[in-house]
Amino acid sequence: MENRTRGKLLLVGFGPGRHEHLTFRAKAVIEEAQVIIGYKTYIDLVKDLIEGKQIIYTGMTEEIDRAKAAIDLAYSGKVVALISSGDVGIYGMAGLAFELLKEMDWDPVRDIAVEVVPGVTALSSCASILGAPITHDFAAISLSDLLTPWDLIVRRLEAAASADFVIALYNPKSGRRTRQIVEAQQIMLKYKAPDTPVGIIKSGLREGQQMVLTDLAHMLEHEIGMLTTLLIGNASTFTYRDFMITPRGYRSKYEGRLDAVVSGTFVSKEKVANMTTKIIGDRGA
Amino acid sequence: MENRTRGKLLLVGFGPGRHEHLTFRAKAVIEEAQVIIGYKTYIDLVKDLIEGKQIIYTGMTEEIDRAKAAIDLAYSGKVVALISSGDVGIYGMAGLAFELLKEMDWDPVRDIAVEVVPGVTALSSCASILGAPITHDFAAISLSDLLTPWDLIVRRLEAAASADFVIALYNPKSGRRTRQIVEAQQIMLKYKAPDTPVGIIKSGLREGQQMVLTDLAHMLEHEIGMLTTLLIGNASTFTYRDFMITPRGYRSKYEGRLDAVVSGTFVSKEKVANMTTKIIGDRGA
Numbered sequence: 001m002e003n004r005t006r007g008k009l010l011l012v013g014f015g016p017g018r019h020e021h022l023t024f025r026a027k028a029v030i031e032e033a034q035v036i037i038g039y040k041t042y043i044d045l046v047k048d049l050i051e052g053k054q055i056i057y058t059g060m061t062e063e064i065d066r067a068k069a070a071i072d073l074a075y076s077g078k079v080v081a082l083i084s085s086g087d088v089g090i091y092g093m094a095g096l097a098f099e100l101l102k103e104m105d106w107d108p109v110r111d112i113a114v115e116v117v118p119g120v121t122a123l124s125s126c127a128s129i130l131g132a133p134i135t136h137d138f139a140a141i142s143l144s145d146l147l148t149p150w151d152l153i154v155r156r157l158e159a160a161a162s163a164d165f166v167i168a169l170y171n172p173k174s175g176r177r178t179r180q181i182v183e184a185q186q187i188m189l190k191y192k193a194p195d196t197p198v199g200i201i202k203s204g205l206r207e208g209q210q211m212v213l214t215d216l217a218h219m220l221e222h223e224i225g226m227l228t229t230l231l232i233g234n235a236s237t238f239t240y241r242d243f244m245i246t247p248r249g250y251r252s253k254y255e256g257r258l259d260a261v262v263s264g265t266f267v268s269k270e271k272v273a274n275m276t277t278k279i280i281g282d283r284g285a
Numbered sequence: 286m287e288n289r290t291r292g293k294l295l296l297v298g299f300g301p302g303r304h305e306h307l308t309f310r311a312k313a314v315i316e317e318a319q320v321i322i323g324y325k326t327y328i329d330l331v332k333d334l335i336e337g338k339q340i341i342y343t344g345m346t347e348e349i350d351r352a353k354a355a356i357d358l359a360y361s362g363k364v365v366a367l368i369s370s371g372d373v374g375i376y377g378m379a380g381l382a383f384e385l386l387k388e389m390d391w392d393p394v395r396d397i398a399v400e401v402v403p404g405v406t407a408l409s410s411c412a413s414i415l416g417a418p419i420t421h422d423f424a425a426i427s428l429s430d431l432l433t434p435w436d437l438i439v440r441r442l443e444a445a446a447s448a449d450f451v452i453a454l455y456n457p458k459s460g461r462r463t464r465q466i467v468e469a470q471q472i473m474l475k476y477k478a479p480d481t482p483v484g485i486i487k488s489g490l491r492e493g494q495q496m497v498l499t500d501l502a503h504m505l506e507h508e509i510g511m512l513t514t515l516l517i518g519n520a521s522t523f524t525y526r527d528f529m530i531t532p533r534g535y536r537s538k539y540e541g542r543l544d545a546v547v548s549g550t551f552v553s554k555e556k557v558a559n560m561t562t563k564i565i566g567d568r569g570a
Contacts, residue, residue, distance in 0.1 A: 011417075013409075015308065023405060024312075025305040063533075087405070089412040091533075095420030098530040108526060116413040118490075120308060120372070120403050124298075127374040128401040132296075135380030136433070137441055139424040139450060147533055148421070152449065156422055159448035163441040165424060205403075241393060245383040248348075248376075248432055 007074035007112040010081040011097055013088035013119025017045045017206025021125065026117050033081035037070045039063075042085050045206065067096045071104070074112040087121035091142055091170055123168040126201035126229045129211050131243030133199055133231045138166040143173070143180040150180070157184055161191035166237065166246055169230040181224055188216055188232060197233040197244045200224060213244055292359035292397040295366040296382055298373035298404025302330045302491025306410065311402050318366035322355045324348075327370050330491065352381045356389070359397040372406040376427055376455055408453040411486035411514045414496050416528030418484055418516045423451040428458070428465040435465070442469055446476035451522065451531055454515040466509055473501055473517060482518040482529045485509060498529055 010029045015021040030036065030046060035054045043050075043057045058066050070082040084092035094116050101114065108114065127134045139160035145153060160167050167188070172181045188196070194217035202210040202225065212222045216232065224230070237246040295314045300306040315321065315334050322341045343351050355367040369377035379401050386399065393399065412419045424445035430438060445452050452473070457466045473481070479502035487495040487510065497507045501517065509515070522531040 020310040020313070021308045021403065023300065023306050023308050027309075028305070087409045087412075089409060089417050089419050090423075091421070094412075094417035095531055095533045098417045098525065098528060099532050102523075102525040102530065116416065118306065118405050118409040118413040120405055121409060124372045124374060124403040124406060127372075127379075128403040131401065132374050132379035132383045134374050136376070137424070137426045137438075138375075139422070139445065141422045153422075156448040156450060159444040159450075160424065163444035164437070165441060165444075238387075240383065240387040243383060245387065246380055247384050248380045 005077040007077045008079045009070060009074040009097065009112055009114045010079070010117060011088045011092075011094045011114070012081050012083045012117045013086055013090075013092060013121070014042075014046055014083055015086065015120040016122065016125035016204050017085060019046075019049070021120050021205055023117070023119060026119055029115070029117055030081055030083070032079055034078050035070075035073050035080045036083060037066050037073075037080060038083040039066070042083050045085060046083065063093065063096055064100075067093055067100050071097065071100055071112070085119075085122075086125075087119045089116060089118060090121045090140070122170065122204065122229045123231065126168075126199065126204040126231055129201055129204055129209070130199040130213065130231060131240075131245050133197070133233060133237065133244040133246055134166050134168075135246040135248055136166065136234065138168060140168045140170060142170040143184055144171040144177065145180065153180070154183070154187065157187040158190075161188050164191075164234045166234045167230075167232040169232070171226075172228055172230055173224045174226050182220065185216065185220060192216055192232070192235070196235075197237050197239050199231040199244045200228060201231070202228045204229060213239060213242060290362040292362045293364045294355060294359040294382065294397055294399045295364070295402060296373045296377075296379045296399070297366050297368045297402045298371055298375075298377055298406070299327075299331055299368055300371065300405040301407065301410035301489050302370060304331075304334070306405050306490055308402070308404060311404055314400070314402055315366055315368070317364055319363050320355075320358050320365045321368060322351050322358075322365060323368040324351070327368050330370060331368065348378065348381055349385075352378055352385050356382065356385055356397070370404075370407075371410075372404045374401060374403060375406045375425070407455065407489065407514045408516065411453075411484065411489040411516055414486055414489055414494070415484040415498065415516060416525075416530050418482070418518060418522065418529040418531055419451050419453075420531040420533055421451065421519065423453060425453045425455060427455040428469060429456040429462065430465065438465070439468070439472065442472040443475075446473050449476075449519045451519050452515075452517040454517070456511075457513055457515055458509045459511050467505065470501065470505060477501055477517070477520070481520075482522045482524050484516040484529045485513060486516070487513045489514065498524060498527060 012026050012029055014026050030049050036050045037056045040057045056069055070080045074080045082093050088094045141156050196216040198214050198216055198219045200212040200222050297311050297314055299311050320339045321335045325342045328342045341354055355365045359365045367378050373379045426441050481501040483499050483501055483504045485497040485507050
């Protein structure tokens, strides 16, 4: 191993897809990397950032091969970026990469450097399109039972619905996996009202974005597929025009206060003056 | 209202704090804004980006005043950014701003423009420091009972722990609010093993970052405060050196496969060659 350049494994979430929602750090490390490894769809989303680099892509189910190839190339001295859309730590590749590193008895001082670069996850991007559907406590559940027993997924759906979480459903449906979303809706309806707002976002903040605002009773009447994320409201969530809104906390606690503020039409000039207002450029410091 | 410039309200999450974790869109709209409104601590985190702009800041509890001032200034024709750290839609100001807009009968065509700009939320930033502690289904719960009844928070803690979610605790403790984190630990211990890994991150990806990796039984022996986020593992979460790792799905499903890959030490050259490898610059297209 002597005399070899120390390799680096970058685990990178590049956000929803549109480059303006990349973080500066994610863009910098993608530029720094000599090798980019990812699922084909992800590679396509960043292809204009990776011209001239070595690109390795595999199909969706070959995640272990992708992670292992990334680690091995880093061990060989390369700077390698293993990329996921959204956040690489949420239903992304970071967990699998660390599992493999452990199996290999990786030592962060002796062996390759590893950096995790977080990104904007799908529930945040989809929420921004809908307005403010999350706001408060929420649960994220993947309906894919490829690696997780369905009875555990059912337990999580029951638990999250019964405790009135806002719920984000990842991987709701695929070509072959169509039953899960139907069962998920039935579980939700045991605890949440049929008119609970539901936002269905396809390809949020990337090319081909589609948004549907519906409710729990009618959600299955709309297209749901591989590129869809669902956001299901809590008991306080409401819709206003094309927006889905979950209030902070519970209105009763500060309803009077809210009305008082709104009835003023505009906050008075005195009120704004009494807030600490500052033109930072004037500080002189 | 005639002849007045159309104002704009930008609801912006700027991520954990270090500017490299801002998205390009968040930076662009902060630069575009004429007025920046936020909680004092948030203003300080972006102060070098907002020189020369009008800045309005208030204390932590004056959120309604901040949101109303932002909306009123936008109605007066200004481009106003209401900023939060992390993601503005997760325990941020977006929900409250939309509540007020609804009370004012806001019309997105007739009145001000509103844009929500998502950011990297605290659970993603904290996870990136710990390695890969989330990976799979997770729940986010705020322990602040200022606007939410404590019995509902308890129900959510019970539900999330009993269904083996990875759990992110926001607002775990403040100077006056010290009892909640003790009760939360007791609830977790009813369902999760005492040696369940727990990551405690203070000021993640901003100045003063501190990380503690401990377990459920010992978590209260460490400093927890206003700037802390906790990540509590699921039944499969493990630690390896200084990292906290939750595997994707459940190991039993692909354990044999994982061992087979690792035993090859390096993925063979043939194997990498059989993956679709491409130097994108060579495409000619």
